[in-house]
Amino acid sequence: MTEPWIGTLRGQFQEIESRLAQPGTEREALKRDIIALFKRVDGALTELGQMKEEIKGLVERYKQQGNVAAPTAPQFTGARPAVHADHLGASTYIEKGWSLISLGDYAGAIQSLEKALSLSPGDVQAQSLLGWAQMLHEDYDDALGTFSRVLMKEPANALARINVGYICLKKRIFGEAIEHLSKAIRLDNDRKATLYAHYYLGLVYLEREMFEDAQTFFRKTLKLGPNLIEAYFELGRALWFAGSRDEAVKVWDEGQKANKFNPWAKRCKEMLDVAAAGGEVPRSLAS
Numbered sequence: 001m002t003e004p005w006i007g008t009l010r011g012q013f014q015e016i017e018s019r020l021a022q023p024g025t026e027r028e029a030l031k032r033d034i035i036a037l038f039k040r041v042d043g044a045l046t047e048l049g050q051m052k053e054e055i056k057g058l059v060e061r062y063k064q065q066g067n068v069a070a071p072t073a074p075q076f077t078g079a080r081p082a083v084h085a086d087h088l089g090a091s092t093y094i095e096k097g098w099s100l101i102s103l104g105d106y107a108g109a110i111q112s113l114e115k116a117l118s119l120s121p122g123d124v125q126a127q128s129l130l131g132w133a134q135m136l137h138e139d140y141d142d143a144l145g146t147f148s149r150v151l152m153k154e155p156a157n158a159l160a161r162i163n164v165g166y167i168c169l170k171k172r173i174f175g176e177a178i179e180h181l182s183k184a185i186r187l188d189n190d191r192k193a194t195l196y197a198h199y200y201l202g203l204v205y206l207e208r209e210m211f212e213d214a215q216t217f218f219r220k221t222l223k224l225g226p227n228l229i230e231a232y233f234e235l236g237r238a239l240w241f242a243g244s245r246d247e248a249v250k251v252w253d254e255g256q257k258a259n260k261f262n263p264w265a266k267r268c269k270e271m272l273d274v275a276a277a278g279g280e281v282p283r284s285l286a287s
Contacts, residue, residue, distance in 0.1 A: 090120035158193035211242035
């Protein structure tokens with residue numbers, strides 16, 4: 001459905017186009033009107049671009065205020081694809097898919113990226129982004145297949161590998177999760193991938209009730225990325241279940257002080273309240 005203001009601009013365009021087709025039309029008046037219309041459209045595009053960036057800010061604020069389920073997927077911070085002219089138009093759909101993932105419209109991103117791949121089959125960038133969109137949309141089987149195709153072409157793609165590890169964790173395929181996450185750590189070619197590989201390995205061992213191993217990986221996570229507040233939350237749980245309850249309380253206190261506006265800091269505070277009340281700390285990843 002066309003917005004009314006777009007219809008107005010389109011009407012002005014058609015009026016000028018009609019005058020241009022008529023012989024004897026005063027050319028200077030046409031020139032002025034064409035320039036004026038161009039400036040109106042250009043100004044609208046500038047304002048829309050600014051509003052688009054502001055909307056992205058709203059999305060981030062919405063995400064920050066939302067409820068957090070553990071574990072979180074790797075944060076999507078991929079570089080914007082370089083849009084280049086190609087006769088198939090696949091790059092335009094890739095760029096659109098990237099934007100939609102950034103905005104949290106994962107279903108729309110999947111549709112756009114599948115279109116890109118229909119135009120340019122086997123494009124690794126499109127496949128990687130499609131895997132992200134499918135994973136964030138919780139289409140785990142589809143995402144696993146997509147990332148597997150990426151890894152066949154790029155075995156050293158550490159981000160794709162930790163995403164496979166995350167999916168295996170969610171599907172409770174712990175052996176494969178450990179394999180992929182450990183390989184990402186050995187590759188050590190992407191700082192973000194190495195950080196999340198340690199964090200997810202901590203979660204794997206926590207789920208398997210191997211609490212000392214879990215603590216080791218969560219502590220390494222916090223050394224690599226002190227701002228990953230969820231690691232405080234999970235380290236506290238690993239300590240609590242291992243019987244080190246005073247130390248767990250200390251870690252949660254550090255987490256809730258690290259960034260009071262972070263949703264995970266709020267969860268650390270919730271655990272402090274539970275501990276103080278003598279309640280039960282949740283064992284489930286989905287708690």
